[in-house]
Every structure is written in structure tokens, then in C-alpha cells.
Amino acid sequence: MNEQAQSLKDEGNALYKKGNLELAIEKYFEASKLCPDDPVFQSNISAAYFELGRYEPCLQSIDLSLSVANSNIPLQTKLLLRKARCLLMLKRFEESKQAIGQLFQVCEGNCLPITEEIKTIQKIIEDSLLHKEYLLNSELANRLLVSLPKYRPANNSHSEYFVMSQDRASSALSGVENDHDSLNLDCEHRVLISQVASPVSVLFGGVGDGRFVYSTIVDIANQMKGMKDVSQVSVHFTIVDIKAAVIARNLIFLHLVNKLSEIKNKESNQAIKLMAKMQYILLAAVIPSYVHDLLQETIVEVENAIKANKLPPYITMQQSSISEVLKILKYWKKDRFTPTEFIQSLKHQDIENQRIDQEIKKNRDKLGMKSRAEEEADAIIASQSDGEIHERFPGPQTIQEKRKMFREMLTSPLYKRLARHSDNEKIANEFLTYESLKIMMPPLPLMDAHKVMQPFLNQTFDQVGDKEGFQRHITDHFKANPTFVDKDWVENTGLRLAMGSPYQVYSNYIGDVLEITPGDNTIFDFMKAYFVRIADALSATKQFIKLEYIVGEVCRVAQSLPIDQERAKFNFPTTFDRVLLSNIPDYTGGPLFVSLYIMPLLKRDVSHSSVKFNVLLNCSKFKDYTDYAKTYTLLPTLESHKSFLGVSHQLGSVYEEDPRWAPLKLPLSTPLLATQDEVISWLTQIFFFFVLPLPEGSQTSMRIDLPLNLLSFMELIKRLVLMGYPAHWFSTLLATLLTGKITTHARPPPVYKA
Numbered sequence: 208m209n210e211q212a213q214s215l216k217d218e219g220n221a222l223y224k225k226g227n228l229e230l231a232i233e234k235y236f237e238a239s240k241l242c243p244d245d246p247v248f249q250s251n252i253s254a255a256y257f258e259l260g261r262y263e264p265c266l267q268s269i270d271l272s273l274s275v276a277n278s279n280i281p282l283q284t285k286l287l288l289r290k291a292r293c294l295l296m297l298k299r300f301e302e303s304k305q306a307i308g309q310l311f312q313v314c315e316g317n318c319l320p321i322t323e324e325i326k327t328i329q330k331i332i333e334d335s336l337l338h339k340e341y342l343l344n345s346e347l348a349n350r351l352l353v354s355l356p357k358y359r360p361a362n363n364s365h366s367e368y369f370v371m372s373q374d375r376a377s378s379a380l381s382g383v384e385n386d387h388d389s390l391n392l393d394c395e396h397r398v399l400i401s402q403v404a405s406p407v408s409v410l411f412g413g414v415g416d417g418r419f420v421y422s423t424i425v426d427i428a429n430q431m432k433g434m435k436d437v438s439q440v441s442v443h444f445t446i447v448d449i450k451a452a453v454i455a456r457n458l459i460f461l462h463l464v465n466k467l468s469e470i471k472n473k474e475s476n477q478a479i480k481l482m483a484k485m486q487y488i489l490l491a492a493v494i495p496s497y498v499h500d501l502l503q504e505t506i507v508e509v510e511n512a513i514k515a516n517k518l519p520p521y522i523t524m525q526q527s528s529i530s531e532v533l534k535i536l537k538y539w540k541k542d543r544f545t546p547t548e549f550i551q552s553l554k555h556q557d558i559e560n561q562r563i564d565q566e567i568k569k570n571r572d573k574l575g576m577k578s579r580a581e582e583e584a585d586a587i588i589a590s591q592s593d594g595e596i597h598e599r600f601p602g603p604q605t606i607q608e609k610r611k612m613f614r615e616m617l618t619s620p621l622y623k624r625l626a627r628h629s630d631n632e633k634i635a636n637e638f639l640t641y642e643s644l645k646i647m648m649p650p651l652p653l654m655d656a657h658k659v660m661q662p663f664l665n666q667t668f669d670q671v672g673d674k675e676g677f678q679r680h681i682t683d684h685f686k687a688n689p690t691f692v693d694k695d696w697v698e699n700t701g702l703r704l705a706m707g708s709p710y711q712v713y714s715n716y717i718g719d720v721l722e723i724t725p726g727d728n729t730i731f732d733f734m735k736a737y738f739v740r741i742a743d744a745l746s747a748t749k750q751f752i753k754l755e756y757i758v759g760e761v762c763r764v765a766q767s768l769p770i771d772q773e774r775a776k777f778n779f780p781t782t783f784d785r786v787l788l789s790n791i792p793d794y795t796g797g798p799l800f801v802s803l804y805i806m807p808l809l810k811r812d813v814s815h816s817s818v819k820f821n822v823l824l825n826c827s828k829f830k831d832y833t834d835y836a837k838t839y840t841l842l843p844t845l846e847s848h849k850s851f852l853g854v855s856h857q858l859g860s861v862y863e864e865d866p867r868w869a870p871l872k873l874p875l876s877t878p879l880l881a882t883q884d885e886v887i888s889w890l891t892q893i894f895f896f897f898v899l900p901l902p903e904g905s906q907t908s909m910r911i912d913l914p915l916n917l918l919s920f921m922e923l924i925k926r927l928v929l930m931g932y933p934a935h936w937f938s939t940l941l942a943t944l945l946t947g948k949i950t951t952h953a954r955p956p957p958v959y960k961a
Contacts, residue, residue, distance in 0.1 A: 260933025797839030
């Protein structure tokens with residue numbers, strides 16, 4: 208070996224030890240050119256390539272080194288072992304078996320011991336050959352993975368049935384929200400159907416009341432108005448919910464919207480009365496008998512359409528989902544609860560909501576945080592002079608005591624709910640009546656049938672009217688809305704209506720997308736404009752859209768979509784431009800769940816693809832979005848998610864709208880990759896995060912109904928390999944974990960609530 212080659216080798220070794228493997232390879236190559244008959248240089252190159260996970264060039268260097276290493280037995284054994292491991296990582300199992308056989312021959316022919324490492328690799332190769340049917344067939348392997356559970360036993364085995372969502376509706380195709388300009392054509396990350404390849408595809412996970420679906424349809428209709436040629440427009444909606452009742456309610460609403468779209472004059476008495484009834488069906492737990500009759504007629508019509516395969520052409524469902532939806536429709540055809548039982552349930556819910564509000568406030572106080580209501584209240588109080596405070600609160604209290612009383616009033620749950628109607632006396636009166644009785648006042652078009660209720664339109668229940676007559680009227684002429692009840696939920700938890708006040712959530716249906724300016728400012732004015740907009744948009748787009756409804760848990764559905772043969776027959780999409788998950792990750796594994804099971808579904812060749820999900824369940828438990836993400840992923844910063852999960856946090860926060868995550872192009876470029884020590888240390892923490900139980904008797908305030916299990920840990924390793932990390936890093940870690948030889952000080956964070 209000449210001095211220059213030795214010097215280059217030393218430089219390469221120093222770079223190798225520092226982890227600068229690419230530069231080390233360059234030095235070894237230069238040395239190899241100077242001494243092509245020296246096997247050490249190509250051996251060093253193969254070692255560096257192996258550590259980089261670049262197994263094909265590693266094999267080439269191994270073979271070059273072996274070709275000139277005839278007399279160097281120790282080097283031969285090292286190279287043959289590396290070759291066997293390399294071929295194993297490439298799933299070339301028969302060749303790997305040949306390499307390990309050659310290694311045995313060299314060791315036995317030179318009286319060298321067969322080390323434990325060699326025996327271990329031999330056993331892994333034998334096991335791989337035994338299971339190669341699955342290891343070499345990704346479709347078979349994926350089918351096996353889909354069949355396995357993704358979660359530990361559920362902390363809450365019966366998921367709640369939410370008939371109304373709490374988040375504001377927006378289009379799935381909207382851009383970055385900024386002062387409600389998310390639909391501007393030049394808005395960042397906006398999806399323009401005229402500029403993207405068809406079909407545009409969107410996945411809705413946990414669709415709830417469908418408001419995001421309808422807002423997206425309105426957006427598509429608006430975009431089509433500005434297009435000269437719409438013949439190529441095609442948008443596919445894959446709509447998933449774990450509750451068949453949710454899908455059934457969506458189908459009922461669409462059926463009524465279809466009826467409305469067939470009425471040419473939306474101001475006719477026929478259309479107005481239909482929309483008034485639609486408002487009741489959508490928003491009210493207790494409804495007039497004649498609205499109940501319409502609902503029952505609609506249930507039967509939807510049921511018959513499903514059985515006869517006569518749903519509208521733009522709606523499709525698989526047989527497994529159809530059977531589940533038919534079961535719940537049949538359940539709803541029988542009256543099982545009285546209006547009084549529903550009203551009592553809603554009042555009990557108010558008590559529970561107060562408890563939750565107190566818990567949220569306690570958590571915020573512990574974190575030293577103020578709610579938006581508290582910040583607004585402090586600003587209002589600060590703007591008031593002492594004289595104005597004394598005038599508002601006459602009495603002997605000190606000014607400090609009166610300011611405290613004012614703050615308590617402004618931050619009380621009832622005041623917060625009433626505040627949104629403070630400039631609208633009609634809605635405010637309806638709201639206060641609802642707070643007292645849990646009855647939604649009939650819209651004016653239906654009021655003729657409710658003479659006893661008319662006095663309460665302009666004044667609250669506590670102020671005027673025949674209260675006893677009002678209550679008798681409810682008992683005699685109102686019924687429970689059967690679609691507010693899910694069979695599984697009721698049979699296992701009792702009657703608990705998981706819904707907000709219609710006077711709180713109606714504006715969430717409308718969102719910012721519809722830009723409605725009502726005339727008389729009653730709720731019906733808002734909802735009427737909403738229904739008309741949806742009906743018109745559906746009429747304009749139904750030839751260009753497909754609504755695919757699936758009953759199922761979104762994680763299992765997400766993994767099954769690429770291998771679903773029934774969907775493949777119809778060429779349904781397996782990747783998506785956008786995914787909306789509501790707050791599903793908040794119940795499971797946050798950004799970790801999204802990265803493992805949802806990100807692989809996004810289209811990789813477009814800049815606008817993203818996943819949007821809110822934090823509604825546990826939002827009060829976090830100081831900020833970094834704290835939220837860290838709780839689930841154990842990563843210190845949002846930026847670090849790029850290197851460890853291959854995802855990028857685009858925008859959004861715990862308390863603001865529109866939190867989105869986007870996929871990075873895989874494999875990652877070398878500068879983005881973390882070091883082996885960093886990745887293995889993090890994975891070890893994640894492993895114990897999954898498997899270690901909380902100490903007996905521990906109390907936590909976090910609620911996660913579906914905690915991820917060890918299969919998700921394996922999915923994480925699979926993702927890291929796709930991101931560009933060498934596969935052998937993780938085989939070593941798994942061997943260590945499986946043999947129980949690892950030592951750690953890791954403890955699980957206080958997340959899972961039993």
C-alpha cells in the first residue's frame with residue numbers, strides 16, 4: 208500500500224467515524240484507484256454503503272473486494288457475512304443462503320469458529336425462506352396487516368354518536384385560511400379543479416353531519432361557474448365513518464336535498480315548508496309530529512332505494528356498508544323514546560358540559576393559559592371606567608369585587624353561548640327558550656300549527672305566555688327524532704345524546720364557504736339559504752362527482768383501500784389530493800397516527816396534498832401545538848417531524864382553525880435524515896411509550912379511546928425504511944428488544960386514561 212493511498216484511507220476512516228459516509232466513500236475510491244489490487248479499500252467502501260442502506264452498490268464493492276482477497280481469510284469472512292446481510296435486506300433470500308453457506312465453508316476450511324452473529328443471520332435467513340410467500344408478496348403482506356388490530360383494547364369500547372359536529376364547515380379544497388380568504392383563486396395550497404389532473408379525490412374520515420362534504424360540493428359548483436369546459440371535471444369523495452348511523456343520516460339529508468332540488472321555485476310554499484322540516488330533522492332532538500312523519504317517510508324511501516339498488520348515480524356503497532346502514536334505518540322506524548326522555552337527556556348533558564368546562568378551566572389555569580373568552584372578557588372590562596362598572600352593578604361592593612363579578616358573568620357558559628346572538632333579539636329569545644325547555648322553536652312557515660308557541664317568538668320562556676299549555680303542546684304534538692339515537696351507543700351506555708345546542712352549531716354548518724347574508728336574521732333564514740345553496744350546487748355537480756360511503760374505522764379502511772378488489776373494479780382512487788379527519792387523531796395517536804396510516808394515502812406528485820385534522824377532545828391539555836404534537840410523537844419540535852416521520856406541519860394550532868400536515872417527498876435527502884443514535888434513541892422511547900402501563904392508581908386527564916399498539920411500532924419502522932433509513936438499523940434494535948437486553952430510564956407520559 209503506497210503512502211498516498213494509506214493517507215486517503217486514514218482520511219476516509221476519520222470521516223467514517225464522524226458519520227460523513229458519503230465523503231468517506233470518496234476517499235476510499237481515490238485510494239482504490241491507486242491500489243486496485245488491495246481488497247481493503249473496496250471492503251471499506253462496502254461498509255460505508257451498508258451503513259447508508261445502499262445495498263446494491265454495497266454488493267458490487269463486496270464482490271470487487273472478494274475477487275482480490277484470496278489470501279485474506281479474516282477479510283473474506285467479514286465480507287461474506289456482510290454480503291449475506293445485504294442480500295437479506297434486499298429480500299434475495301436464496302442468494303443470501305448461498306452467501307452464508309460460503310461463509311460456513313471458509314470458516315470450517317480454516318478452522319475458524321462459527322460465531323453467534325453468523326448463527327443468528329443463518330436463522331433469520333431460514334425463517335425468511337419459510338415465510339417468503341408474505342415477504343415477497345406485498346399484497347399478501349398488506350392483507351395480513353389489515354386483518355390485525357391497530358389499537359390496544361379500547362378504553363371506550365363504544366364510540367360516541369355525534370349527530371352535530373363542533374367545527375366550522377369549509378371546503379376540502381380550500382387553501383390556507385387567512386382572514387377567511389381560503390377560497391380565493393390565488394390562495395396558497397388552493398386546489399383548483401381546472402388545474403389538477405382528474406379525478407380529484409378527497410377522503411373524509413369521521414364525516415359526522417357531512418358539513419365538510421356539502422361545503423366542498425358548493426366549492427366545486429362555484430369553480431365550475433368560471434370554467435369554459437367542465438366536461439373533464441371529476442371529483443371522487445370517499446366518505447368514512449365508524450358509525451352506520453352517521454352514514455344513514457347523511458343519506459337521509461341528501462335525499463331531502465334531492466327533493467328540494469326538484470322544486471324549481473325555492474320561494475314557493477312547498478319549498479319553504481320542506482326546508483323548515485329539514486331544519487328540524489337536521490338540528491332538533493325533539494320534532495313536531497308532522498316532521499316526524501316526513502322523516503319516517505324519508506327513512507322508508509332511502510331504505511327502499513338501497514334495497515332496489517336505486518340510489519342516485521352519484522352515490523355508491525359496498526355491500527358490507529349497505530347491510531349496516533339498513534340495520535340502523537330499520538331501528539329508526541320504531542319509536543323507542545319519548546320527547547320527555549330526550550329532553551331529560553339534554554338537561555343531563557348540560558350538567559356534564561358544565562363539569563367539562565370546569566375541568567378545561569382547571570387545566571388552563573394549571574398551564575397558566577387564558578381561554579379566548581377570558582381574554583375577550585378582560586379586554587371588555589379593561590375598557591370600562593369605574594363609573595360604568597358601578598352603573599352596571601349597583602350595590603355596596605368594591606370596584607374590584609364588581610370587576611370580578613363582571614368577569615364571571617362574561618365568562619359564564621350561558622353568557623358565552625348567548626353572546627353570539629347578542630345583536631339579534633329573535634335568535635336570542637329562541638336560544639333562551641331552548642336553554643329552558645330544550646325545544647327548538649318552529650320556523651315561521653310552520654308556526655300556524657303551534658299557536659300556543661307564538662308568544663315566545665319575541666320574548667323568552669321566562670317572561671310571558673302559557674307555560675303549562677306550551678309544555679302540554681310539546682307532550683301531545685312533538686316526538687323524539689329517532690336519527691339522534693345510535694343502537695349500539697344506546698344499548699351499551701344508555702340514552703345519552705351527544706350533541707350541541709342547535710343555536711350554537713347552526714352557524715358552523717354555514718361556515719365561511721357559503722357567504723350567506725340572511726334577510727330577517729332568524730335561524731331559518733340562515734338554514735334556508737344554506738339548503739338552497741346545497742341543492743343548487745348538487746344539481747350543478749351531480750354528473751361530475753361520486754360520493755362513496757364506507758362504514759368502518761378510518762385506520763382499517765385507509766389500509767384496505769389500496770388492496771380492495773371491489774373498489775378496483777370501478778377504478779376508485781387509492782390516493783387522495785386531500786384528507787379531512789375531523790378530530791379522529793385526537794382519539795388515537797395524533798400526528799403519529801396520521802403519519803403512519805393516513806400520509807401514505809396522499810398523492811406524492813402534487814404540492815397541494817395535505818391532511819387536515821382538529822384537536823377538539825383534548826385541546827385544553829396542551830400549552831401550544833408543539834406540546835400537542837410532542838405528547839403523541841415524543842419529538843421536541845414541529846420541525847423535527849420532517850426527519851423522524853417524513854411530514855411537515857403546514858399551519859394551524861390547537862385552538863385555531865385549519866391545522867394541516869403535508870407529506871415530504873420520500874426517500875428524504877441525506878441532510879434531512881437524523882443520525883442512527885438519534886433514531887434508535889427515539890424509537891426506544893416510542894416502544895416503551897406503547898408497551899409500558901401506567902403505574903397502578905395513576906390518574907390522568909388525557910383521554911385516548913384507541914391507543915396504538917405494537918403493530919403501529921412495526922409500521923413506524925416500515926415508514927422509516929421508506930424514508931431512507933437503512934433497514935439493518937432496525938433489525939438490530941428489534942433483536943435487542945426481543946431478547947430483553949435493553950436498559951432504559953424511559954417512562955410513559957401521563958396520556959392514556961383507563
